[in-house]
Structure formats: structure tokens, C-alpha cells
Amino acid sequence: MAHNQLKYRKNFGLLIAFVVLVTVLFVVAMLAARSMIANFIETEFNNRKVEIFDQSVQPFNEFFNDKIPEISYYQGYLDSVKAAAYVNDVIRKNAFVESVLFYDLAVTNSDSIESGIKYNHLLIYPKSVISFSLDAENRLVAQRKKSNETRAYVEDFNNMVLKFVGFLDRVNDSTRMSDNDIYKVFYTMSAGKVSYMNIPRISDLLAYKRMMSSADSVIVSYDQDMFLFLINPGKIKIKNVASNLYEKVEILPIVSGQVTDQQFYLQTELALPGALSDYKLQYTSSEGFINKEINRRFLPTSFGLSVVYLILMFIAYLIYRNITINSRLFQLQYDFINNLTHEFKTPVSVIKIAGNNIQSSEKLSVDEQRMYGKILDQEADKLNSLMNKLLSFAQIENKSIKPNKEEVVVEEFCAPIFEAVKLKYPDLNFSYHIDVQNNMIVDSTLLLSVFQNLIDNAYKYSEPQRKFLDIEVQQNKKNFVIKFKDQGIGINKKEFNSIFKKFYRVKNQFNQQGSIGLGLAFCKEIVDFMGGEIKVDSVVNQGTTFTLLLPLGPKKN
Structure with missing residues (x-):
């Protein structure tokens, strides 16, 4: 029992439990952090597609909203030379515009039979149709089309003219065209095509309406310009502003005849608008690509968690070292007390024996006196030397001397x-x-x-x-x-x-x-x-x- 009382309690079980608990929490925190980052990236994958969509379609929107309306500045007086200059600027700055058809239209109340559309007394027909495109050497080529060569685009011409004459029925002196009227009347969009007719002045529209409704009007003729832009959505430049999320962003037909066995880890898509409506933006990323992004974002988090874990492990090590040092110090002090007791006990025992012998002896000879005196002197010197060593050591260590x-x-x-x-x-x-x-x-x-x-x-x-x-x-x-x-x-x-x-x-x-x-x-x-x-x-x-x-x-x- 005495041995157990003197034994130093190390409590290593509590320290081991602390290390195990911290390690389990570290592993759980790492797994939870990685799972949260993976879920966040998947959510971001589905959300940021709009950003790429807007950036990629922006050039087309600028062309549609800003460049096309410039045609109206000419009020129908564009000739082939000015039309060529305009088209050259458009077609070179916007790669998705493959070719352009320029219709030099005549609006008249003449009874002459032309290849056009006649509504009541108003006749609208193309005086000439010119096709513009870039050749293999990137030069602008203009080609005047005959009527039989524009049959593929007759429906576009008819739709635009029919909307226009329908709008003339509603025109009056108080008519003010809103943006909605402009888009409905002077724009026509279909898959891969954008048609635009220049917007006449209100006075011209009123004149067209009179020509359309009156048979006795003086025969006059007005000029209108119409452009048909042929669009290739596949040539739109994709701006992948989130290249860390999307491994591949493609413009593909909405209905594709291709069949593939390739499986993607994450995939989403967005349909393109208006004249691009037959196509879509498709976003795909493989599992390896997404895992690379997860690991990149997880690295700072894992580093922070690892630092905290290492700090806690270092604290555990300090506790372990402190326990070990205290245990060793306890043992050293215990041994010191035992040995010091032994060091004191031996000369004390010798002194006691010599003293008892002197006390019990009735008469001591001179030699015996000298012997016992020498023994007492030697043992006293041993005790004195030991005490001096302990005292000197304490004084030197404490800098007291x-x-x-x-x-x-x-x-x-x-x-x-x-x-x-x-x-x-x-x-x-x-x-x-x-x-x-x-x-x-x-x-x-x-x-x-x-x-x-x-x-x-x-x-x-x-x-x-x-x-x-x-x-x-x-x-x-x-x-x-x-x-x-x-x-x-x-x-x-x-x-x-x-x-x-x-x-x-x-x-x-x-x-x-x-x-x-x-x-x-x-x-x-x-x-x-x-x-x-x-x-x-x-x-x-x-x-x-x-x-x-x-x-x-x-x-x-």
C-alpha cells in the first residue's frame, strides 16, 4: 500500500482519450468541410451559367440593339455603295453574321406589276437585292440577286411587308411609336435570321396610308431599306468567365442528331434567345475537373483545420511531456530522499555505535579513546561535507552568494x-x-x-x-x-x-x-x-x- 501511495499518477488514459477525441473531430471536420465545399461548387455550377450566357450573348445583343438601328439614320436613301460600307463594318466586327441581303425597296401607288406585295393601292417591291459576304480571302463580296435567286428568303420579305402594311392601318396624326411597336413592326426574327426595315418618319407613314387608301392620289414613289442578316450561332465567341467550374462550354443545336456514350459528372444548359433560338449553351465538367476545383478550395480550409489539429496535438504532447517530466522528477526526488537518507544514516549509525561503546565502557584506554575520537571526527566530517555540498549547491543555483x-x-x-x-x-x-x-x-x-x-x-x-x-x-x-x-x-x-x-x-x-x-x-x-x-x-x-x-x-x- 505504501508503494501505491508513492506512485505518481500519470493519467495517460485521459490524455489518450483527448487525442482520440480531437483526431475524430478533425477527421469529421475535414469530411464535413469537403462535403460543404462540394455542395457549394455544385450550386455555383448551376448558378453561374447565366454569367457566361450574358457575357457570350452580349456582342449579339449590342449588334441587335445598337448596330442594326443605324439603318434608320439613312431614311431609305442607302445605295449599294453605302450599304456595302455599312455591311462591311457589321460583318467584320461580328463573326456570327455570315452574310447580309440588302433590299432596296420602293413604296408606291403605281399600278405597275412588280414582284412585291400590293395592299389596296399600295405596292411595295424590291428594286434590287444585293447579297454581301466575305470570301475565302476575307474580302467583302457583293452580288446582285435575281428574283429567282431570292425565293428562299421570300417568306422573310413577305412577313416584314405584311407587318408593315398592317401597322399603316393603325397610323394617325397622334401616333407615337414605342419601343415595343418598333420591335414588333420593323424587326422580324426567325431561327438564324434577323430582318430589319428602316423606320420612316411619321409624315411618311401618313403619306403611305393615304396612298394605300386613295385611288386618285398622284403617283409617287418612296424609298425604304430592308436588311436580312443571316446568323450562325456557332460562331458566337464563348466567354468562359468561370473556367474553374466549367470544363467545356459549347454552342450546340437544341435538337442534335449526335448520340454519345460520354457521361459527365455535372451538366447544365441554357437556350439561346431570338434568332439564336435553335441553339443552346451547354456546360459540362468531368468528375476529375470538379474534384480538382474542390481540392483547390478545400486546401486553405484543410490547412487551417490541420494547423488547429497540430496545435491541439502539440498541447497534448506538452501535457505528455509534462507528465513524463513530473513522473521522472518525482522518481528522482524519491531516489534522492532514499539515497540522502542512506548517506546520513551510515555516519549517524557509526557515531551512535561509537557513542554507545564509549558510554557502556567503564574504562577506555588511550588507544581506544584515539580510535573512537578518530571515528567520530571522520563521520562528522562526512556529515559536514554532505551538508556543505547541499547548502553550497542551493546558494549557487539561487545566486545568493x-x-x-x-x-x-x-x-x-x-x-x-x-x-x-x-x-x-x-x-x-x-x-x-x-x-x-x-x-x-x-x-x-x-x-x-x-x-x-x-x-x-x-x-x-x-x-x-x-x-x-x-x-x-x-x-x-x-x-x-x-x-x-x-x-x-x-x-x-x-x-x-x-x-x-x-x-x-x-x-x-x-x-x-x-x-x-x-x-x-x-x-x-x-x-x-x-x-x-x-x-x-x-x-x-x-x-x-x-x-x-x-x-x-x-x-x-
């Missing part, structure tokens, strides 16, 4: 340390080499602790048959370089960054008891405290080298 720097002669500083090593560890194969020109400016007490800790580690972490230590003290242009080389068990490179951390202990057979994980951390704090640097280089089962870099002091005299 300042280094007591003094000028130290290197040889004089090292000599007593090296002599003590030989006395303390007689089985240690110890050597050293000193080659410096400057004195060190250091806190000698703190530096002594570093030397003692590194020497003790070299002895402690070496096999009995490989207890070797070589200390080199040299200098370069900037630093004193002090190297501690042993032939011990070595340190794995993965642990180089961890061995200088508090409470960290390398897992090996030498660390089962008696280490609290402060030695190397204490050394690093001291060296950093004095403005230096400590490095480690090691090969497992071959040995370890610790290198101290300390700033140079003044040159020796």
Missing part, C-alpha cells in the same frame, strides 16, 4: 590535491601534467570541490583492474584547459545532456547505492558560476574525459 575569486598559482593549488589522491586511493594509477604560464583567478574552495568530485567519480566508476586517472592542466589563448581522463565504464552519448541535471543518475552497477545525483550538477553550477564551461567526451567501456574551460588570469611575472 558571489564567487570569492583570488589569484591562485596553479602548481600550488594542485599539489596538495594530488598528494591527497595518492594517499586516499593507493590503488589508483594516477598521473598528471601541468603546463601553464598564467595564474588562475578562481574561487579556490569551489574549484577544489569540482576537482574532488571528478577525481572521486573517476575512481568510483572504474573496474578494479582499470582504475586509471590522468589530469592535464594546460592553457590556450583564452582559457585554462583542465582534463580528467579515466579508463572507467564510460557514459552513453544519449546521456551527455542529462548527466549535468539535478538528481539524474546513470543506470549502472555502481549507482545502486550511495549516489544522490548532485555531483556533476554541482560541478556544472560551480564552473558556470565562475564563468567557465564543462564538457564531456566518453566511449562506453573505454573511458571518460571531463574538460574544464576556465578564463585566463593575469600573466605570471
Whole structure:
């Protein structure tokens, strides 16, 4: 039960549930976002076709509403030369106009028999019919047509004239022609054809009406112009202003005799108006083309969702790392307390035994007094050394003390340390080499602790048959370089960054008891405290080298 009480609760199950929940939400959000984008694109596919329709048909509308009415400016006085100039401008600017028939009409009350239409006393007939078109070399060609050559267009001529004379019956002095009257009377549209007659003045219309109703009128003749424009809808230029939605936009006959097995993912169409009414605009896109657009629009959304997901995963990782670090810190602190207790318990036990022996003994000899005195003194020194190390480490780490720097002669500083090593560890194969020109400016007490800790580690972490230590003290242009080389068990490179951390202990057979994980951390704090640097280089089962870099002091005299 005590073991369970001390165990650190990691709660990894809750963290895993959080990761799973966030991942599921991420996947659902990605699928939902892509589905919404796909539905939006499909809706846009059906809606934006009107925009392409308007842009593509606009040139035809401008021709119909703006260019054709220019004929009325001439009031029937167009001759073949002026008609050719007009047609040349129209046919070159509007590729969908394949050819134009120009009717030079006569409106008269003469009784002469002409190929035309006579209503009461009014006769309307073409004095000449001229066809205009572009030849293979893109030159305008004018050809005067005979009556038998215009039979295919007789119905267009008849429809226009019959509407005109029907309108004359309704004309009076107060007649004002509206736009609706103009489109109904002077325009005639059928599949592939637009007919237009110039609009006479009201006075001319009244004169035509008198000529039509009176047999005794003086014979007169008026000129009217009529144009028949032959339209090829297939030559209308399609302006695909939504090329990301429509893979193909075509002008096709409404009733097409072609049969195809090709299937499109999305398809829609719009019928063309007026003289283009036998044709339609057809919009088609394949599945691959639409998916490409979906992916293009989905990319920013997926990127945003992924960023949010990664942030949440990073938070989960931070929580996991925090749990792991806290668990490791808990274990280190637990080990620290156990080892520190062991470190204190041993000298305390020895002191207690010595004290009991002294107390229970009725009479102590001089040798016994000296022996117990020496034991008590040694164990007290151990306790004092351990307490001083803990206190110094805390003070240095908290920057509560300042280094007591003094000028130290290197040889004089090292000599007593090296002599003590030989006395303390007689089985240690110890050597050293000193080659410096400057004195060190250091806190000698703190530096002594570093030397003692590194020497003790070299002895402690070496096999009995490989207890070797070589200390080199040299200098370069900037630093004193002090190297501690042993032939011990070595340190794995993965642990180089961890061995200088508090409470960290390398897992090996030498660390089962008696280490609290402060030695190397204490050394690093001291060296950093004095403005230096400590490095480690090691090969497992071959040995370890610790290198101290300390700033140079003044040159020796």
C-alpha cells in the first residue's frame, strides 16, 4: 500500500482519450468541410451559367440593339455603295453574321406589276437585292440577286411587308411609336435570321396610308431599306468567365442528331434567345475537373483545420511531456530522499555505535579513546561535507552568494590535491601534467570541490583492474584547459545532456547505492558560476574525459 501511495499518477488514459477525441473531430471536420465545399461548387455550377450566357450573348445583343438601328439614320436613301460600307463594318466586327441581303425597296401607288406585295393601292417591291459576304480571302463580296435567286428568303420579305402594311392601318396624326411597336413592326426574327426595315418618319407613314387608301392620289414613289442578316450561332465567341467550374462550354443545336456514350459528372444548359433560338449553351465538367476545383478550395480550409489539429496535438504532447517530466522528477526526488537518507544514516549509525561503546565502557584506554575520537571526527566530517555540498549547491543555483575569486598559482593549488589522491586511493594509477604560464583567478574552495568530485567519480566508476586517472592542466589563448581522463565504464552519448541535471543518475552497477545525483550538477553550477564551461567526451567501456574551460588570469611575472 505504501508503494501505491508513492506512485505518481500519470493519467495517460485521459490524455489518450483527448487525442482520440480531437483526431475524430478533425477527421469529421475535414469530411464535413469537403462535403460543404462540394455542395457549394455544385450550386455555383448551376448558378453561374447565366454569367457566361450574358457575357457570350452580349456582342449579339449590342449588334441587335445598337448596330442594326443605324439603318434608320439613312431614311431609305442607302445605295449599294453605302450599304456595302455599312455591311462591311457589321460583318467584320461580328463573326456570327455570315452574310447580309440588302433590299432596296420602293413604296408606291403605281399600278405597275412588280414582284412585291400590293395592299389596296399600295405596292411595295424590291428594286434590287444585293447579297454581301466575305470570301475565302476575307474580302467583302457583293452580288446582285435575281428574283429567282431570292425565293428562299421570300417568306422573310413577305412577313416584314405584311407587318408593315398592317401597322399603316393603325397610323394617325397622334401616333407615337414605342419601343415595343418598333420591335414588333420593323424587326422580324426567325431561327438564324434577323430582318430589319428602316423606320420612316411619321409624315411618311401618313403619306403611305393615304396612298394605300386613295385611288386618285398622284403617283409617287418612296424609298425604304430592308436588311436580312443571316446568323450562325456557332460562331458566337464563348466567354468562359468561370473556367474553374466549367470544363467545356459549347454552342450546340437544341435538337442534335449526335448520340454519345460520354457521361459527365455535372451538366447544365441554357437556350439561346431570338434568332439564336435553335441553339443552346451547354456546360459540362468531368468528375476529375470538379474534384480538382474542390481540392483547390478545400486546401486553405484543410490547412487551417490541420494547423488547429497540430496545435491541439502539440498541447497534448506538452501535457505528455509534462507528465513524463513530473513522473521522472518525482522518481528522482524519491531516489534522492532514499539515497540522502542512506548517506546520513551510515555516519549517524557509526557515531551512535561509537557513542554507545564509549558510554557502556567503564574504562577506555588511550588507544581506544584515539580510535573512537578518530571515528567520530571522520563521520562528522562526512556529515559536514554532505551538508556543505547541499547548502553550497542551493546558494549557487539561487545566486545568493558571489564567487570569492583570488589569484591562485596553479602548481600550488594542485599539489596538495594530488598528494591527497595518492594517499586516499593507493590503488589508483594516477598521473598528471601541468603546463601553464598564467595564474588562475578562481574561487579556490569551489574549484577544489569540482576537482574532488571528478577525481572521486573517476575512481568510483572504474573496474578494479582499470582504475586509471590522468589530469592535464594546460592553457590556450583564452582559457585554462583542465582534463580528467579515466579508463572507467564510460557514459552513453544519449546521456551527455542529462548527466549535468539535478538528481539524474546513470543506470549502472555502481549507482545502486550511495549516489544522490548532485555531483556533476554541482560541478556544472560551480564552473558556470565562475564563468567557465564543462564538457564531456566518453566511449562506453573505454573511458571518460571531463574538460574544464576556465578564463585566463593575469600573466605570471
